[in-house]
Amino acid sequence: MYLFSFFSSSPSRFPHAASFLAVLRRCLFACACLFALSAGTPAAALVLMPSDGLDDAVAFSGTLGMLRDPQDRWSVADVAAETRRGDFEQLEGPLQEGFSRDPVWLRFSLSRAPEAPARWLLRVRPSALNELTLYAPDGQGGFIQTVLGDRRPFAEREIPDHNFVFPIDVPTTASEYFLRLRNDGPPLRAELDFWQPEGFERQRTKDYTVVGLLLGAAVLSICMNLIFMVWLKDSLYGHYALYVLCSAAMTMARQGFMAEWFLDDHPARVAQAVLVVNCISNVVATAFMARIFGFRHHWVPAARFFDLVIVFNTAALLVALTDHHTAIARWVSAGSAASTLFGALFVCYLLIVRRQFQYLLAASAFSVGTVLGLYGLLKLWLGDLVPGARPDRIYMLGSLTHLILLNIAVADRTRRAERNYRVERERAMSIRIEAEQTLESTVVRRTAELARTNVALRDEIAQRGRLETQLLESLDVQRKAVEQQNEFVSMVSHEFRAPLAVIDAAAQSLDISKSGTDPVVKLRTGRIRRSVQRLSMLIENVLTADRFQIEQRALRLEPVDLAALARGLCETFNLPEPARLQLDAHLPIAEIRGDRLLIEIALQNLMHNALKYSPSESCVRVSLRQVGEGVEIDVVDRGAGIAPAERERVFEKYFRAETATAASGSGLGLHLSREIARRHGGDVTLVATGIAGSTFRLVLPTSERVAAAA
Incomplete structure (x- = not known):
């Protein structure tokens, strides 16, 4: 007891007095326990x-x-x-x-x-x-x-x-x-x-301090990586932030802090919550590892294996949310160990065989976490057969070391990205300087070329100006010639009308005189009147074409009774000999609004064309019918038909088919008929043709469509 009092009262005299005193107390008490053992304790x-x-x-x-x-x-x-x-x-x-x-x-x-x-x-x-x-x-x-x-x-x-x-x-x-x-x-x-309570409080304070530092580091890492994700527009940093969040949540769950902080009122859900967090962490970690090491880029089967691991953990997560979560816990741990081991082997393959040394820092981070994680699992399963510290300390150390090294790896990725950016920027700068120099030399060369080109261009402009003046003079001469020609045609046409009218009147008077009963006279007067009619239509077509080309005058719209118009034309063409035009207009035909003179010319040309190319003993049928919002007029002849290659060209100006050479004509009739119909919003088409004859159809719309076309 003296020795005990001496060391307890003079600790400064002997630096290790307290430790020696504790050992001495243990020895004395052990002796007392040995004595008690002999007494039956x-x-x-x-x-x-x-x-x-x-x-x-x-x-x-x-x-x-x-x-x-x-x-x-x-x-x-x-x-x-x-x-x-x-x-x-x-x-x-x-x-x-x-x-x-x-x-x-x-x-x-x-x-x-x-x-x-x-x-x-x-x-x-x-x-x-x-x-x-x-x-x-x-x-x-x-x-x-x-x-x-x-x-x-x-x-x-x-x-x-x-x-x-x-x-x-x-x-x-x-x-x-x-x-x-x-x-x-x-x-x-x-x-x-x-x-002792006092020592436990100190130790508890240390534990919570370490956990607080770990959570603070995790929050700081998450915030930094989210900022990097926004700045660099790279979703990998967001994925890593999610990975850090899951790692911190997994650490809190395994160390019991989740039960203390979040599930204090739901203790039955603690084990289930730990398993759910474990499954989610496995999914995020597996996807992050496959992405950061480029599994899909280097070897597709490895990426597919990790996809299967993700699917397995997702299925395990669904089971963990049910009441059967206890049955899946060991399989989740085994799957984590298997996927971790496979990932470690594949990363070693990338580093050793493929020599992808850019993954060295990330591989170091995952290798530390993998080794300590596997060691912790073995320590948890095999106990003292595996030497070392407690599994929770191993897990905490592994998590902290893993996150620190992985932060360094992600920062190194940012450093390498920045370095590559600087290299690319310098290369772009050199390319820009080289391009500027090339551009300057090109500008000098092209300026000289442009000066020479400008001289040549001025000469060419002057020459083109002279040519333009000559062209304008030629066009003015041509225009005056065309005007004179048109004036001459108009004058001749008008001058022809008076003699033709006199001839037609004389032939008509002769026809109705006593001599008109003579067959010879009657035949000759008929020929005279048909010739006069043909020449009159030719003159009218020429004048109409001239008006279309020169004036393009507006339509003089008025109500037109097509049935009466067609009937009058038939009477005009049917000379005293047997009638060849047969009109079929029994149904009531609605009036339309149009230019009566032009419509009469269009229909007259179709009838005259049908009579001209039909045999003299045959009849030409003209039929009118109301169809929807318009009127259709079909003119059916008994001619030889039109060849397939000429069916569209017959409406061209001055075009005459090969089968029409036997009959006289100008090639203006069908062209003018179509132009007049289209000016009224309608059309003239060849509906049918063959050896039995041809059918031309004139379509004229109602007044609303005529007004819109006009």
Whole structure:
């Protein structure tokens, strides 16, 4: 005791006095425990000292027993019975049971040094434990039951923490405690340690500080990458921001912070929420990895395999949203391990075989995360068979390292993009300077050429001016000649009308005289009158064509009775010999509005054309009918027909078909008839032709369409 007092009162004299004092206390208390063992005290008791649980946790080392309950049939009284003591297995480290749904009982003995505090905290990790029940002795042979687990409301926890914390009043004598554990979905792993309340608060503050820094770094990374996405117009940065968000959410879920912060009122959904976040994170991470390494560009089967992984995790997400989520948890973990391993192998192939060294930083980031992730899974599944730190620490370290390196990789991608941009800008600048120099030389050369061209152009302009003056003079001479010609034609036509009228009147007088009964005289007067009529129509056509070409005068619209007009023309053409024109207009024909003189000329030309090319003993039929909003007039002759190649040309000005050479004519009749009909909004068409004759149709519309055409 003197030595104890000496070191406790003079810590400055011996720098390691406190540590030596703690070791000395443990040794003295161990001797006391050995003495107690010989007196019948329970074996393997964990003795808590005053300095324990302040700076570091007190872990179980060889003092923890484990008993499996395959059929979930034992109570605490059953496992505490003397007959069950031999069934407990000694654990040298944390509990590792893997994917097992069977309950597991843990037994441990506790005592404390007299000077140690009575209040201690038992912390059980990880946070993914469905059922935890601590049975502490009540001093009367029974047990006090404390129930925790991620399926119970967070508010029911006496000590609020993302892990499970049981407050225990430890006696100075060794007492036995029992802890019942059970999981439905995640691997069953449990790590127990003890803290004093003061040390636990300090450690808890450190944990939450680390988590806060991690979340702050994640938020900063997300904001920066969203800004890069907007600035650089590259959606990869947005994808990476989503990846960082999912990684942070996955870390919070696995460490139990989701249950503490978001699902404190819905504890039954904690395991399901963790699985949902895991599936979403797998989908985003798989798509991001395939995109950043260009799987589809380098090897399409690798991209398709990752597509299958995305589909699998999407299907698992749908299952995770149901009540069967516990059955899919192990398959999601196995799929994550398989896809991670495949991605690592393919990235190694890109770096080693394909020598795609631009992926080196990203590969380093994913390799650290992959190695630590796989190591954490193996540690979680195999327990102490795999040496190293706790899986949660490995996972936290791997996540943090992975995000830091991946941020560097994405920043390097931005750096390389900026470098490429500068190179391209410099190259564009050099090309621009070279182009400017080339342009200057080209401008000098082209200026000289342009000067020479301007001289030649001025000479050509002067020459063209002279030619234009000569052309205008020639056109003026031609116009005057045409005017004189038209005046001459008009004068001749008008001068012809008076003699023709006299001749026609003389022939008509002779025809009605006593001599007209003579057959010879009658034949000759008929020929005279037909010749006069033909010449009169020729003169009228020439004058009409001249008016169409020179004046283009407006139509003199008035009501026209087509039936009466056609009947009058038939009477004019039917000379005293037997009538050859037969009119068919029995139905009432509506009046139209048009230029009576022009319509009469058009119809007269069609009738005259039909009479001219038909045999003298044959009849020409003229039929009128009302059709819709117009009137159709068909003139049917009995001529030899028109060849197929000439059916459209017969309406050309001055054109005469080969079959029409036997008859005299000017080639103006059909042309003028069509022009007059089209001026009225109608048309003249060849409806049918053949060896039996031809049918020409004159179509004239109603007054509204005539007004629009005029």
